[in-house]
Amino acid sequence: METTGISSSNDLLGEQLTTALADPATGHGLARTLRAALREVELSRYHRATQRAFPDSPDEQPTKIQIGGGSHQLDGFFNIDLVPPADFLWDVREGIPLRDGTVELLFNEHFLEHIDYPRSAKGFAREAFRVLAPGGQIITGVPDAAHVLNRYPAAPAETGEMVERWYSKRTCRQDVNTYLDLVNLVFRDQDDDPNYTPHLWAYDFEKLVQLFTEAGFTTVRPWAFDATLANPKREWASVYVVATK
Ligand SMILES: C[S@@+](CC[C@H](N)C(=O)[O-])C[C@H]1O[C@@H](n2cnc3c(N)ncnc32)[C@H](O)[C@@H]1O
Structure with missing residues (x-):
């Protein structure tokens, strides 16, 4: 308290x-x-x-949750984020503020890489397992570290395309000069623009499977990108999984 x-x-x-x-x-x-x-x-x-x-948890126990949605709020979901405009402002590194076994679907994308590993990331997977009902699912999407690593060393045209797709609107754009800068950004996403929080851990499919399996999930499978749920700008070079309790 x-x-x-x-x-x-x-x-x-x-x-x-x-x-x-x-x-x-x-x-x-x-x-x-x-x-x-x-x-x-x-x-x-x-x-x-x-x-x-809300000293205990929200009065109504929502069954569909989005965590770390930023400005991409989902209708019909209870949106939890550190900062506005979420429905509930909460730091998930301190746990998920919901009761055991009450959630059907938990969605998060481009969030997990922003919390520290292992303490907060493994804690998040365990908390997701706790709040989900039996058969409930968590869908997680992250920048795919394998996508950027598999292409190293890339041809200049490919580097240029990735820089434009990912960083054209960023203040760091002029400082992304070589393919290795892209690799660095996937792992750190660190520049001096206070609007952007760093990446603290990188993930690929194998790491997501390991993370959610260790937390107790029965199955962890690839999730087919669905733009009615996910942010359309995340489709390219991300990896998504769906883990079932
Ligand atoms: C890169 S943004 C992604 C936003 C959105 N999911 C998307 O794909 O466009 C990461 C979001 O995670 C939220 N976030 C980061 N750490 C968090 C934490 N510890 N608890 C809750 N939300 C967090 C940030 O506030 C931000 O809105």
């Missing part, structure tokens, strides 16, 4: 980080670390505010 002490120390930390970031004497290396810390302080504020409002 939230205490005033935690929230005021978070507020104080947030103010100190903001002050340090505004100081011209703060060098680039320190500033990057402080920005990451400030982001965690802000996320923690959302998470704790929700925890205060």
